[in-house]
Amino acid sequence: MKKVMSLALCVVFMMAGASLAIAQDKVVWWDVHTTDFLKDIVDMAAEDFNKGSDVKVEVVHLQNDPYKTKLKVVMGAGNPPDIFQSWGGGPLKEYIDGGMVEPVPEEVLEAVKDTFIPSSFDPVTFDGDVYGLPAAGLTGVFFWYRKDVFEENNVTVPTTWNELLQVCETLKANGIIPFALANKNKWTGSFYYMYLADRIGGKKLFQNALYRKDGVTFEDPAYIKAGEMIQELVEKGYFPEGVNGLDEDLSQASALLYTKKAGMYLMGTWFLSTAMKSYPDMMDQLDFFPFPAVEEGKGDPSNLVGSPGQDYACVTTTSENMDTAFEFLKTQVMNETWIQAMADNGLVPPVKGASDIVTDPMLKKIAASFEAASGVQVYYDQFMPPAMGEVHKNTTQALFGLEMSPEDVSKAHEEAIQAELNK
DSSP states (O other): OHHHHHHHHHHHHHHHHHHHHHHHTEEEEEEOOSSSHHHHHHHHHHHHHHTTOSSEEEEEEOOHHHHHHHHHHHHHHTOOOSEEEEOOHHHHHHHHHTTOBOOOOHHHHHHHTTTBOGGGGGGGEETTEEOOEEOSOOEEEEEEEEHHHHHHTTOOOOSBHHHHHHHHHHHHHTTOEEEEOOOTTSHHHHHHHHHHHHHHHOTTHHHHHHTTOTTOOTTOHHHHHHHHHHHHHHHTTOSOTTGGGOOGGGTTTHHHHHTTSEEEEEEETHHHHHHHHHOGGGGGGEEEEOOOBOTTOSSOTTOEEEESSSSEEEEBTTOTTHHHHHHHHHHHTTOHHHHHHHHHTTOOOSBTTHHHHOOSHHHHHHHHHHHHOSOEEOOHHHHSOHHHHHHHHHHHHHHHTTOSOHHHHHHHHHHHHHHHHTO
8 A cells, every 4th residue: 555655656746747847848928919910920939939949938828808817816826927918007017016027137138229219118117127028019199180171271280289279279260179089988088188297297207206206296286287288178169079978989089080070189009000991081181290399398299108119028037937038038029020020010110210110101100209209108097006097097087077176186196196005
């Protein structure tokens, strides 16, 4: 009997050892690319890397929402994949604070610094350390407009806030809604709040308020002023009637631009592919311009709201093959093949000289805007802790509905961050 038990124990230990050896001989990457072309890019990169590596890269593609839930579970259990996809911001910061994310080694950053545009690291940089490498394209928010509408109404592209207000007055006088906006979704109106706060208070305003630096809070005068300026636009009738009831997912804003009922549309660069598919006969008239500078504001008008990398590849501190994981990211992510594939599929890669890589004139202009940007502010609701992000969206929507004062909106943001700090 003892011999049988001893033999059984030996088998168990051998199996455990074999299992451990298998675990040690691979790097597992989780992402959410189940159907788009990025799935093929990642798979091909892993296949290419595996040809010359003893430690193999295994890619696991998961649906978006299940991925977020599963990642949170395995992070909490201390058993995450070696590499995981992140969008940066608040959720990533929570994992960093929990000791689960490894900073990118200096030698890796040194090897890739001449490839990426500097702002591409902003969403994954905390206290001077970088925690991921960009793995997808640039997305930015701009004012889209029809050139024929501007020409017919004898207005030109504004570069300052006062010039923008003059354009609005002219368009409204001619029976055209100045701004197309469907704010039932809440994040759409947030673009105005984020941009105005940046243009008034500068690019450090948000991070200083969020991370309690230099005595800055969400009740800073710049935030209150941003709220006041939004409500001024509402009171002047520059948005569609019932703006908070219109649905972006039903194209109720973009349709206003298409039908010439509205003059401008503040939206992300993903609108370009939407317009190409839904409004092909508008494409020869479609153009965009950056959010204007606010007179006497601290913000650089080259600053953008968006994401300079969109998806990021991050390495966990629990990885048993950390060196291999970083070697894979250094040599495969955003190499020439990866970059060209993105350009061929209508995305602007977050790399220097992207305007020379893409061929579409609109994509070239987007690329040039990012290359010139002093900074890129990731969408607040993605960067903030999740609960605070909901407060932000709800209160910003209330600004447009004239249901909350700018002071109360700022106070709600401040209370939300205090609640996070007290958890």
